[in-house]
Amino acid sequence: MGLRTPLLLLSALMIVLTVLVSVRWVTANKIEQANQRQFINTMEELIQVPNQALRFDNDPYTDTITVMASQLNPDKPVQLHRLRNQSTTVALLVNSVAPDGYNGDIKLLVAVHTDGSLLGVRILEHRETPGLGDKVEADRSPWIRQFNQASLKSIAESGWTVRKYGGEFDHITGATITTRAVVQAVHRVLLWYAENRTIAFDTLSGTHLE
């Protein structure tokens, strides 16, 4: 056999790698665009306040900072997107995680108006039960819209859970754990925002805060 087999394996590896690198190179832009489009679509849904869209003139997709905050995500740094108009701050989008869903992490995008009220919440990723827990998705049920305009002022500390546990939020029948996890995660975002508003908006874009 001699050198033939190793050389053959090596060339097979090289060919496959070349193909992968080229496909990666061709699709990289498209993938970035797809991610950006998905973010912008979700953001546009979120910032529709009654009758009008919020005005902003920066690019929230790139105007971001990264913070470590275990309330927002126990495992990983959290990315925050900022919306500004001229020099005034408009809203903050928080990529938060509810770690206590029925089946693992639920990834959320929470939009907080600069005054501390919620513009809205969307589910980005989850593995909840199809037919029950997935009703937290905006496309499947209006449940997620009850966060619109809620704030720490409008709902007291004890109200930030589902009705079954004495809170002010409806739950979805058969998905109490899922809905409670989302409500509590959103609450933690508001609590964090109340204490870190200046950090969230005044830090230079691209900063990583440990």
Next chain:
Amino acid sequence: MSTDLSTRDLWLDGLWRENPAMVKLLGLCPLLAISNSAINALSLGLASLFTVLVANTSVSALRTIIPTAVRIPIYVLIIAGTVTVVELLAQAYTPAIHQSLGIFLPLIVTNCLILGRAESFAQRQPLRAAVHDALAMGLGFLLVLFVLGSAREVIGSGTFLQGAEHLFGARAANWHMQLYGNDYTILIALLPPGAFIALGCLLALRAALSN
């Protein structure tokens, strides 16, 4: 396996007599997990079909130069490379599908249907037969996935082709059908037990038809 298989035999084998999902029971993990809606099932079926086609074609074309001793690593390399390409393409052009298939798209690498066809067929057969075999087996797998997915979606969610626009683009936005009311759900059909029950019924039906 005889060496001069007719094209007709290859297709009959793939679609019915030796159907990978109903007779050989290969690739059941993705089959059961992803068949909760028709569009998910169709997407995974297409991705698997493409992968088995590329794998069979390259294995058959290279069959004379691949040393027997290291054939399995080379097959796995080809399959894993193909699946990565499929994943990148899905991420770029059908991001919603990429998201709903989740881990089951990269897991096509471990679908025994694909390695099975390379090992038991393509490595001994000429290119033409290997291509027909891949198309027939891939399509056989896709059809079973689609039938299971459609049945579970209709019974479980009361919809059909929900999310078609994620696979076929904007023109498919109104393809989906709402068969019953908005609140209709039969949960068991959407959960894993429903997948086993539906597959069981399908296997029984196939057995009854071929007797």
